[in-house]
Amino acid sequence: MTTATSADSAPPDQGARDGALARLGRTMATHTRWVIGIWLIALVALGAAAPSVFTSLAGAGWQANGSESVQVRELAEQHFGGNSSAAVQVVVHSDSQQISDPELQDTLARATALFAEDSRFGDVVAPQPGMTISPDGHTGILIAGANASTDDMVSAIDQLGGKLSDLSTNEIEVYPTGASALWSDFNKANHEAMIKAEMMSWPVTLAIMVLAFGSLVAAGLPLLLTLAGLVASAGGLAILNEITPISVWAMNFAMMFALALGIDYALFLVARFRDALRKNPDPRAAVAETMDTAGKAVVLSGLTVLVSLTAVLIVPAPAVRTMAVGIMLAVIFVLAATLTLLPAVLGTIGAKVNAGSLPYARRQQHRSPLFASWASLLHRHPWPFGIGALLILIALIIPVFGLKVAMPSIAVVPEDAPVRQGYELVQQQFGDGAPGMLQIVTTAEDAEGTARVAESIDGIAMLTPAQPSEDGSDLVMLQAVPSVDPSDPAMESILADLRERLPESARVGGAPAENLDLQQALNDYLPIVIAVILTLGFALLLIALQAPLIAVIGTLVSLLSTGAAFGVAKLIFQDGHGSGLLGFEPQGFLNGWGPVFFFAMIFAIAMDYTVFLLSSAKEHYERTGDPKIAHIDGLAHSGRVIAAAAAVMVAVFFTFALADPLPPKEMGIILGVAVVLDAVLVRLVLLPVALRLTGKAAWWSPTWLRRVLPKISFSHG
Structure with a gap:
């Protein structure tokens, strides 16, 4: 024995x-x-x-640091009592009374008192005729300036928003709105949805794990x-x-x-x-x-x-x-x-x-007979399976070329959220562009010329008189009300016209400008991010596997599954295919941070499975020197783990598809689809086929490269 x-x-x-x-x-x-x-x-x-x-944790931060719009916000906070894009707007409305009536004046006074008790708020500006009081006199906007960072302003409205809404009565409606309130309600809705999704995913995950193990x-x-x-x-x-x-x-x-x-x-x-x-x-x-x-x-x-x-x-x-x-x-x-x-x-x-x-x-072995049979089938017939998988991925990649991106609209906030109700009320009473006024800061000397040019811009419905700075500086602020919704694509050309034609001293900001500047920054950095990720991903695979060809193949097939996932995202979230089944109204674009952030996440997940499969194949190649054994046994020993891991990830991600807010739904579906495509078409078909077709060349490495790279082996003993 x-x-x-x-x-x-x-x-x-x-x-x-x-x-x-x-x-x-x-x-x-x-x-x-x-x-x-x-x-x-x-x-x-x-x-x-x-x-x-x-x-x-911070509730804001959706900005492009150093952009013109951020500069305008900082100038507004320094010189204009905090009347910046981070200021809080409180919409007060009554169907039966006017803003000048005692009961509404009392409501405004109580709102002002709430702001006065919190040092994070700056100057409070009462509703002004012709500017922040509606033509019929039934709606007014109280503005509380920002005297703190954007994160602190979101935190402040988190704490104060409920008290402001509680000022509502049977006859008076009170809604806090503005960018800070938007991020407050947006974060709450998404956080609650994500927590529910996490809780739903645990029992499903446990069931998959029990079946796998x-x-x-x-x-x-x-x-x-x-x-x-x-x-x-x-x-x-x-x-x-x-x-x-x-x-x-x-x-x-x-x-x-x-x-x-x-x-x-x-x-x-x-x-x-x-x-x-x-x-x-x-x-x-x-x-x-x-x-x-x-x-x-x-x-x-x-x-x-x-x-x-x-x-x-x-x-x-x-x-x-x-x-x-x-x-x-x-x-x-x-x-x-x-x-x-x-x-x-x-x-x-x-x-x-x-x-x-x-x-x-008790009969289960680490070497899965099922995946060994599948690997043998791929080894005998690599071309039909490889071409089929490649054609499917290419077909799904094609829609990416029509993908549009933009920062989210008010539609991503639940309909019963106070910020959305206030937003829609402002649009009804003041016009489509009123919730997203553009702020122009310029010198007093250029104020008249700035106003004249701004009023001539197509898409500007109204311009407020120049407001002098509070600290005596040589700066004035004008506010331009666009004629379109802040999320309308036309806003981009309106902003571009203003910046191009206004005097050199003028700077244009405001919440819509901050969104557009952030979107531009995300677009500008996307190619750089992709290049860095691909380069570093290839370098890591090369160091680990010591073989340039398979490192290139592993990187490229990960790029295929990533591109296909974005193609599916375009079909669902931009074109609206399946939106009724999934319970959302398409915005006509993908949320702006999606390409940069989701690309990094999807590529990381794809490389996760690449490593599992190729490390297993490399281990068997090191032991035998036979590419066929490496191909078949690599998949036989890793296939069950890859399938189980993918099933777990899909369960985790797809639970977010059940969320009501669009951003977590978008995230869950895109990542879930990416895992399905990657595990099924790439890791279990395309990459094994590539190993089969390249044979020993997959694991070849020039002598000079072996001398340069650190010695890494995946076999034991």
Whole structure:
């Protein structure tokens, strides 16, 4: 009878033969109490900060830093009592009374008193005849200036909005509106929808995990690991927010990615650990083998995600940057837990990882016969499957060339939200463009010429008289009311005409201008972001796989699935196909941050599966030198994990499709479709076909390149 060699009685050179990750895994599995204890302390510390994350994170940041519109907002806050795009507008309306009547004057006075109690608000301007009082006298707009940052203004209206709405009576309607109120209601609606979606995804995820693993314990481990990553990420973001403002959207995306990637990584490691246990029942040796093989793939995948998101940091928009930071922080914590806490737990439970196994699981092997058969079929008939998958992807990519993007309209806010009700009331009483006035700041000397040119611009319905600065500076402000809705495409040409024809001293801003400037910045930086992501993604694959051809192929096929996902997004969210079934009204465009941000996220996910498949194939090629074995066994050993991981991601993302607000619905459907396309057509068809057709050339590397690159091997022992 042969007995397995324990870790304690392993040959003296065992540690020497172990790679760095194998040694890390063995150490974690040996010192489990210390590892688990340290993690518990860290989670308690970070968990203490976590509950405040949703109330403390920043609510604004949707701007292009350094743009002309941001300059105008800063000038308005410095010289004009805070009457900037961040100012809060309170719409007061009565069907039976006029603004001059005592009851409405009392309502306005009480609203003014609420603003006076909060130092974040600047000057309060009462409704003015001919400007902020409607022609019939039944509607007035009270303006409370911004005396704080845009983030603080959103926070202020978060706290004060309910009190302002409570001033409404049976005869008087009161609605806080304006950009700050818009982001407040927008963030609340999306946060609530995303939390509901997260809660719905957990039971579905657990069911998929149980089916994939066939064991309750093995299925539960990834969820526990992910929970640790979520708590750590939330606490980390709350602490980081004390240093620099972090968008509340960062937490929403961090939660989603921590759940999806945490399960992916744990799934890959736990599946490999169970296989290693069959060969050597010593848990520490099994952990070492797992980390030396699957652990490398997880590290590479995590680095790929981080690199992809790093490219987004070059976009000069605080909200976009900090959303990327949130996901990066979540990935770092998930990676840390995967590489330290998970090996410690696996080393502790050992064979108990299979506890609670379902009957079929006892016969389950790491090498899936189903995926081995599929790989053999692809090996025999690569061209029909490869061409078919490629044609489908190309057909879905074609609509991308008609894709339009713009910042979201008021339609993304629920119909019963106070900001939307106030917005629509202002349009009814003052005209379509009234909710999005453009602000022009110029010198007193150029005021007359500026007014004359602005009034002659096609699309300007009204211009207010020049308002002198409060601090005696040589600046004046004029406000131009467009004749179109702030989200109308014509707004872009109106803004361009103003900036082109006004005197050189004039600067044009306002909420619509900020949206257009942000959209322009996103458009300008998109090619740069794509180039950086593709370059860094290729470089990581090249370093890991040591083979230029397969690194190029892996990068290009990831680009195919990413492009196809955006093609589907165009058909659904721009053209409206399936909008009735999905329960939304298409805006006629994709939300402006989508191309930059979703490209980074989709490409990161695509490369995640690329790494899982190619690392498995490379491991078998290193052992045998046979490209056929690498192709077939690579898919046979990784196919089930890729399918299960994709199913989990689809479940997580598609739950967001059930949300009422459009942005989380858009995000969930685009990412979910991307995962389906990537897992089914690319990882399980196109990439294996590419391995089959390229044969040994896929793994060839010139001698000079092998000398330059660090030595990385995916085989163990």
